[in-house]
Amino acid sequence: MDDADAATAWDLLVVGGGTAGLVGAQTAAALGARVLLVERDRTGGECLWSGCVPSKALLAAAAAAADARRAHRLGVRAEVTVDFPAVMAHVRAAVEEIRPVDAPEALEAAGVRAVRGTVLFTGATTAAVDGREVRFARALLATGSQPAVLTLPGADGAAPLVPDDVWDLDELPDRLVVVGGGTTGTETAQAFARLGSRVVLVEAGPRLLPGEDADAAAVVADALRADGVDVRTGARASSVQPGAGGAGSLVLADGAEVPYDRLLLAGPRRPRLEGLGLRAAGVEVGDDGQLVLDGLRTTSPRVWAAGDVTGEDTYTHTAGGRGSDAAVAAVLGLPRRPSRVVPRVTFTDPELAAVGEPTTGARPGRRVLHQAHDHVDRAVAEGRTAGFTRLVVDRRGRVRGATVVGPRAGEVLAELTAAVVDGTTTSALVARTHPYPTYGDGPWNAAIADYRRWLGTAPVRAVTRALVAVRRRLPVRG
Numbered sequence: 349m350d351d352a353d354a355a356t357a358w359d360l361l362v363v364g365g366g367t368a369g370l371v372g373a374q375t376a377a378a379l380g381a382r383v384l385l386v387e388r389d390r391t392g393g394e395c396l397w398s399g400c401v402p403s404k405a406l407l408a409a410a411a412a413a414a415d416a417r418r419a420h421r422l423g424v425r426a427e428v429t430v431d432f433p434a435v436m437a438h439v440r441a442a443v444e445e446i447r448p449v450d451a452p453e454a455l456e457a458a459g460v461r462a463v464r465g466t467v468l469f470t471g472a473t474t475a476a477v478d479g480r481e482v483r484f485a486r487a488l489l490a491t492g493s494q495p496a497v498l499t500l501p502g503a504d505g506a507a508p509l510v511p512d513d514v515w516d517l518d519e520l521p522d523r524l525v526v527v528g529g530g531t532t533g534t535e536t537a538q539a540f541a542r543l544g545s546r547v548v549l550v551e552a553g554p555r556l557l558p559g560e561d562a563d564a565a566a567v568v569a570d571a572l573r574a575d576g577v578d579v580r581t582g583a584r585a586s587s588v589q590p591g592a593g594g595a596g597s598l599v600l601a602d603g604a605e606v607p608y609d610r611l612l613l614a615g616p617r618r619p620r621l622e623g624l625g626l627r628a629a630g631v632e633v634g635d636d637g638q639l640v641l642d643g644l645r646t647t648s649p650r651v652w653a654a655g656d657v658t659g660e661d662t663y664t665h666t667a668g669g670r671g672s673d674a675a676v677a678a679v680l681g682l683p684r685r686p687s688r689v690v691p692r693v694t695f696t697d698p699e700l701a702a703v704g705e706p707t708t709g710a711r712p713g714r715r716v717l718h719q720a721h722d723h724v725d726r727a728v729a730e731g732r733t734a735g736f737t738r739l740v741v742d743r744r745g746r747v748r749g750a751t752v753v754g755p756r757a758g759e760v761l762a763e764l765t766a767a768v769v770d771g772t773t774t775s776a777l778v779a780r781t782h783p784y785p786t787y788g789d790g791p792w793n794a795a796i797a798d799y800r801r802w803l804g805t806a807p808v809r810a811v812t813r814a815l816v817a818v819r820r821r822l823p824v825r826g
């Protein structure tokens with residue numbers, strides 16, 4: 349912060365330089381607004397430094413090890429040695445390669461003033477940045493989320509890891525216990541098991557990935573078990589018995605003890621709202637610890653929010669999209685409602701990708717189409733048939749939701765997301781030629797099967813048979 353920053357009347361103050369803040373700030377600057385972005389640590393946020401980028405880089409190394417180990421199924425034999433420091437060097441290199449895109453220099457080039465500091469709101473149009481006052485007309489709150497404290501007696505003395513700490517490990521833990529079978533815990537457990545750790549994954553609920561199609565989550569759980577992960581569901585972590593050098597035992601609610609060398613707490617997350625002076629800005633937080641929101645706007649007519657801090661749809665792609673929407677709303681006054689169609693991918697192997705309405709459970713006016721991947725030729729050719737595609741369609745045959753579990757499911761989901769957004773019918777999907785053989789045959793075959801089912805219904809069948817009979821009698825003209 350310099351004197352000129354303090355003297356400027358900013359059109360938009362952006363608090364936080366993660367995905368939501370970065371995209372929101374750049375959108376507002378592109379619209380001609382004077383934008384100040386304040387980040388207390390490093391621009392790039394969780395996705396770059398401790399979330400999507402490092403976790404996907406780690407999973408890539410783990411997949412390379414797993415592919416080499418199972419290559420014998422394809423007639424190829426390989427010896428696998430994991431050099432963990434080299435794996436972590438690859439992870440850090442991936443972060444480093446992407447870092448410049450999110451750097452302050454890139455923001456300044458886009459017309460955003462980016463400064464380092466911590467924001468404390470002091471009034472409806474004023475805030476202190478490390479003690480210096482700034483004035484703004486509108487603000488975008490994009491401070492992200494943090495692990496919700498898992499209150500496990502004994503954990504304080506055990507120095508457990510949280511997901512942010514994984515990237516500082518120099519040694520592969522021999523025995524790793526992961527608490528939490530959500531997306532973070534499931535991805536991390538598989539990565540470390542494939543790299544050579546003995547992993548126990550402890551989930552309190554009855555199954556992994558509680559928000560996803562139960563059958564698809566079961567396919568992922570089977571894959572983790574095949575990788576050697578000891579998956580324990582219905583197992584609530586209740587306390588920790590710390591030992592020496594970071595090792596100890598996790599005690600489960602049923603009294604079972606699970607010894608570990610490193611313990612990772614991958615439990616739920618909560619919005620980062622402390623120490624911001626929100627009351628002074630007129631921003632209310634509900635009893636549940638969540639921002640009170642009307643779409644993307646807080647209870648202050650001047651303050652918008654986007655990204656994990658909203659506690660909704662906590663993904664990088666939604667953080668970016670809604671950061672941009674909030675900036676347009678704040679700067680131009682154009683009303684923006686966040687899209688309710690949110691695709692999501694768990695990047696395990698196989699991947700689990702989903703969008704729109706749930707694909708399990710009978711509901712009036714909905715049918716579920718199921719395509720097992722043992723009828724997807726690409727999956728057969730690669731020996732990767734454990735998976736399926738499920739589409740939920742309405743009475744008019746429009747795709748309302750989808751789950752795909754299998755290799756490249758995240759890529760396949762792009763087409764299905766467009767189908768849900770556009771209200772595409774299965775017959776329209778059939779008419780779109782898909783290159784053969786790809787995993788895109790999953791949804792395509794499901795749609796084709798549905799189209800054939802429709803052709804077989806009594807009224808359609810009566811019409812097509814009549815037409816065929818008429819054509820049979822007509823002379824063929826040359």
Ligand SMILES: Cc1cc2nc3c(=O)[nH]c(=O)nc-3n(C[C@H](O)[C@H](O)[C@H](O)COP(=O)(O)OP(=O)(O)OC[C@H]3O[C@@H](n4cnc5c(N)ncnc54)[C@H](O)[C@@H]3O)c2cc1C
Nearest residue numbers: 364366367368388393394395399467492655656662663664
């Ligand atoms: C292990 C892991 C893997 C993930 N993988 C994926 C994935 O593959 N795909 C996906 O879509 N999502 C993934 N996510 C989720 C994704 O990382 C988040 O949804 C996304 O990064 C949220 O962006 P954000 O801008 O809301 O918050 P953040 O990126 O957390 O940014 C908030 C920023 O605000 C700053 N800040 C906080 N308070 C202040 C203050 N008072 N003043 C100034 N600055 C402040 C912080 O330092 C931080 O830089 C993953 C998460 C984890 C933990």
Ligand SMILES: NC(=O)c1ccc[n+]([C@@H]2O[C@H](COP(=O)([O-])OP(=O)(O)OC[C@H]3O[C@@H](n4cnc5c(N)ncnc54)[C@H](O)[C@@H]3O)[C@@H](O)[C@H]2O)c1
Nearest residue numbers: 528529530531532533550551552584585615616662693694
């Ligand atoms: N691929 C991705 O897009 C990706 C990857 C990681 C995280 N994320 C985002 O981050 C968010 C947070 O994910 P997450 O996995 O960190 O949290 P989560 O809330 O989704 O999962 C936490 C899990 O911990 C379990 N749990 C809580 N207390 C427990 C206890 N005492 N013992 C055993 N289990 C316990 C819960 O039942 C839950 O299943 C996700 O909703 C997602 O939006 C996305």
